[in-house]
Amino acid sequence: MSGFVLAIDQGTTSTRAILFDGEMTIAGSGQKEFAQHYPASGWVEHDPEEIWASVVTTVKAALRKAGRKASEVAALGITNQRETIVVWDRATGKPIHNAIVWQDRRTAPLCQKLKKQGLEKTFTRKTGLLLDPYFSGTKIAWILDKVKGARKRAEMGELLAGTIDSFLIWRLTGGKVHATDATNASRTLVYNIRENAWDDELLAILRIPARMLPQVKDCADDFGSTEKSLFGAEIRILGVAGDQHAATIGQACFEPGMMKSTYGTGCFALLNTGGDLVRSKNRLLTTIAYRLNGKTTYALEGSIFIAGAAVQWLRDGLKVIGKAEQSGKLAATADPTQNVYLVPAFVGLGAPHWDADARGAIFGLTRNSGPAEFARAALESVAFQTCDLLDAMRKDWKEASAKTVLRVDGGMVASDWTMQRLADILDAPVDRPTILETTALGAAWLAGSQAGVWPAAGTFAKKWVLERRFKPEMDTSVRAAKLAGWRDAIRRTLSTQ
Numbered sequence: 001m002s003g004f005v006l007a008i009d010q011g012t013t014s015t016r017a018i019l020f021d022g023e024m025t026i027a028g029s030g031q032k033e034f035a036q037h038y039p040a041s042g043w044v045e046h047d048p049e050e051i052w053a054s055v056v057t058t059v060k061a062a063l064r065k066a067g068r069k070a071s072e073v074a075a076l077g078i079t080n081q082r083e084t085i086v087v088w089d090r091a092t093g094k095p096i097h098n099a100i101v102w103q104d105r106r107t108a109p110l111c112q113k114l115k116k117q118g119l120e121k122t123f124t125r126k127t128g129l130l131l132d133p134y135f136s137g138t139k140i141a142w143i144l145d146k147v148k149g150a151r152k153r154a155e156m157g158e159l160l161a162g163t164i165d166s167f168l169i170w171r172l173t174g175g176k177v178h179a180t181d182a183t184n185a186s187r188t189l190v191y192n193i194r195e196n197a198w199d200d201e202l203l204a205i206l207r208i209p210a211r212m213l214p215q216v217k218d219c220a221d222d223f224g225s226t227e228k229s230l231f232g233a234e235i236r237i238l239g240v241a242g243d244q245h246a247a248t249i250g251q252a253c254f255e256p257g258m259m260k261s262t263y264g265t266g267c268f269a270l271l272n273t274g275g276d277l278v279r280s281k282n283r284l285l286t287t288i289a290y291r292l293n294g295k296t297t298y299a300l301e302g303s304i305f306i307a308g309a310a311v312q313w314l315r316d317g318l319k320v321i322g323k324a325e326q327s328g329k330l331a332a333t334a335d336p337t338q339n340v341y342l343v344p345a346f347v348g349l350g351a352p353h354w355d356a357d358a359r360g361a362i363f364g365l366t367r368n369s370g371p372a373e374f375a376r377a378a379l380e381s382v383a384f385q386t387c388d389l390l391d392a393m394r395k396d397w398k399e400a401s402a403k404t405v406l407r408v409d410g411g412m413v414a415s416d417w418t419m420q421r422l423a424d425i426l427d428a429p430v431d432r433p434t435i436l437e438t439t440a441l442g443a444a445w446l447a448g449s450q451a452g453v454w455p456a457a458g459t460f461a462k463k464w465v466l467e468r469r470f471k472p473e474m475d476t477s478v479r480a481a482k483l484a485g486w487r488d489a490i491r492r493t494l495s496t497q
């Protein structure tokens with residue numbers, strides 16, 4: 001069998017399909033953006049049919065560009081934006097509502113109600129998550145409540161629910177397989193991460209019928225085969241993981257203590273804690289890093305909602321840059337004597353504050369403040385937020401020693417200035433690999449190793465190649481002063497002061 005492995009990376013703003021060859025290099029790829037729907041303030045939806053069409057188009061494009069046929073592909077891996085949920089009709093495969101996206105805040109009142117009933121501890125103990133609208137469970141409950149007849153139909157087994165991976169598997173296999181993997185399940189708020197099973201008590205609280213949920217498999221497992229009519233030949237689906245988990249694998253963070261951080265629209269940092277299910281006392285999430293051969297590896301996760309999105313704000317909102325890549329150059333020209341801070345709480349704050357009501361703020365402006373100081377403040381905010389996550393991780397898990405090295409990926413890591421500032425603020429080395437498509441690579445590795453055409457974890461990890469290490473260079477007192485200023489800015493921004 002050939003070593004060609006296909007990865008579908010179904011992200012928040014675009015879908016990518018990448019065909020890797022036996023040397024794990026990219027043979028061909030396709031990418032397609034799709035519409036974001038904002039039906040009300042704080043609501044974010046995707047059309048599942050548009051997502052499905054983008055998957056079919058990009059897979060065909062990747063094969064065409066590589067000059068390969070589906071019959072030459074040994075396996076397919078799927079990775080996806082997490083938490084985003086679809087409910088569809090079992091008989092027709094048609095969604096009964098648009099997908100409710102991870103960023104969507106519509107279930108904040110339900111989360112508040114459950115918190116007031118004293119239920120957050122129960123959810124956290126079982127799922128490792130918090131009662132925040134970010135996660136899928138309350139979104140499923142919302143659809144069952146609001147779409148006429150949905151709950152009854154779900155109880156009768158006529159409706160199915162799933163994260164995007166699950167919806168795609170259903171469509172790709174022609175409605176034969178309703179499955180997901182343990183990492184995606186671990187983001188739903190109804191999956192018990194210690195017992196590795198859907199949790200009846202939590203399902204009852206949210207009134208979600210268990211029969212509408214997918215079977216949960218290992219990340220490298222048999223998820224069925226794509227219908228021959230789609231790509232000309234069947235392709236076995238052998239790997240599935242949420243995108244941040246796939247990036248953890250693609251960055252070869254297989255050892256406890258290893259950590260990756262992905263800087264796209266938001267930033268998601270995962271610290272591998274091995275078999276230890278570490279309970280956070282500092283409002284980080286406990287999540288399943290990956291599950292292989294029935295063995296669960298856990299992670300502590302810090303989720304930041306705005307990272308590269310702050311650069312988009314410089315470009316599209318303030319219009320002080322024309323392109324994202326100009327942000328670093330502009331920041332480098334900022335006046336070192338000014339202390340301008342941006343707290344980018346544009347959609348509230350994620351970890352470790354979880355303040356849905358906070359809104360963005362800027363501090364320290366003077367008559368001399370201009371585009372350069374705004375650009376520096378925006379890029380530095382990403383470093384400061386990561387620093388808050390790392391501090392919380394160190395407090396939560398003593399093995400997360402001062403020696404932590406951060407492996408980075410995502411669109412924003414192209415900025416050398418930002419990566420150097422990140423190393424300076426963290427006071428820790430930041431490693432940027434040669435392959436930045438780590439998410440797709442992680443999904444491809446799951447599928448390729450399961451198919452037996454790609455190497456096992458140890459050999460795969462040795463193929464991780466450093467492109468550049470950013471070492472901390474900032475004077476200790478300068479760093480301390482900057483961090484003190486940031487903490488003051490955060491304190492003044494929180495909605496509950």
Ligand SMILES: Nc1ncnc2c1ncn2[C@@H]1O[C@H](COP(=O)(O)OP(=O)(O)O)[C@@H](O)[C@H]1O
Nearest residue numbers: 264265308309311312324325410411412414415
């Ligand atoms: N050179 C750069 N400097 C700073 N930010 C950048 C640069 N290039 C891209 N970005 C930011 O990275 C983000 C895109 O990264 P990507 O990983 O594709 O995100 P996503 O998968 O969330 O869509 C955008 O928000 C963009 O503003």
Ligand SMILES: O=P(O)(O)OC[C@H](O)CO
Nearest residue numbers: 011012081082102264265
């Ligand atoms: O699609 P991305 O890269 O923005 O990632 C989204 C995360 O999985 C949300 O938890």
